[in-house]
Amino acid sequence: DALLGCHRSYRSRPTHGIGKFKYLLPKEVPKKKKEKVQMKEIDAGTEYQYGDVNIQMTSYDLCLVEHFAQHVHRLCNRLSIRVNESYAMPTKTNEVLFMEERGSKMQLDAVLTTHQRVVQIRGLSSTFAPILLEIIQSNQPEGVHLLMKQHTEADFKSRLKARRELEELLAEMS
Amino acid sequence: PCRAQPKKKKKVDVRKEQAQKERMKKKLKKLEKAAPELIPIEDFITPLKYSESNRVRSLPALSPEESERRVLLLKKWCLFKQKQDEAEKKAIKALVASQEEALQELRLESEDLYEAAIRRDEELFPFERDGPSYTPPLPGYDPPEGKCIDITKVYTQ
Secondary structure (H helix, E strand, O other), X not given: OHHHXXXXXXXXXXXXXXXXXXXXXXXXXOOXXXXXXXXXXXXXXXXXXXXXXXXXXXXXXXXXXXXXXXHHHHHHHHOOOEEEEEEEEEEEEEEEEEEOOOOOOEEEEEEEEEEEEEXXXXXXXXXXXXXXXXXXXXOOOOOOEEEEEEOOHHHHHOOEOEOHHHHHHHHHHO | OOOHHHHHHHHHHHHHHHHHHHHHHHHHHHHHHOOOOEOOOHHHOOOOHHHHOOOOOOOOOOOHHHHHHHHHHXXXXXXXXXXXXXXXXXXXXXXXXXXXXXXXXXXXXXXXXXXXXXXOOXXXXXXXXXXXXXXXXXXXXXXXXXXXXXXXXOOEO
């Protein structure tokens, strides 16, 4: 009992710290908790500033749209426009079928993948907006479709997975 | 006449309905607790067939003249791109400066017009524009009949 209950450390003795071993073990990195995907607040913007604006670039060519998105991002950095997020929307795959000239069968022509990249800006001043638009348009590559619009909750929800059970339950409840 | 039984049925029904509602609410709470997930983007996942194979491309050896020609071409291209970029930056600065000047002049003219000009344009967004095309569509072209089917994979949580 006395041995277990003793807390004195005897710091002057050479046996001080005997029995310590945790300093010898490799340091454990604290576990990262999963970051919940939450919607960030959408800025509405004042009368002289636009709020959250989405620049959406769509194309069939992946490398082109990726490079253009990077170019737009760097341009905004250079012009000191705050970029909230720069993400990719899920790819859409389309099968193109065409009718043969002599026959009634649908012939498989190609499988096209549509890629979309989004750069979200905040705090674009009303005087600078047309200039930015002009620059982006002049640098627009071939086949890339540009779309600029305000950010809405629906835009954010389109990135999330569909929850069938939740929707069914909600429909049943109401 | 039978009275007791219908009364019991009503009570039992009400209780059953209440129990069902509670169960549904509990289920809803559980589902809502789980955070929504983002749809995985297929662009960023390299298909396995590109990482498994061991095929390596063997390029032919370049002659010194060829490599020098390429290096000089690269330097010329770098210079050209630098000039282009500088011209663009200069154009942006000129645009901003001229806009500032015009606004200053307008302010001197009338405050109301200046205020109206500074305000943000609601009709600017949404703005859509198709990129320029290598080959614009032919005027008298008759395309064959066909259809597009959307075969994107639908992810559910």
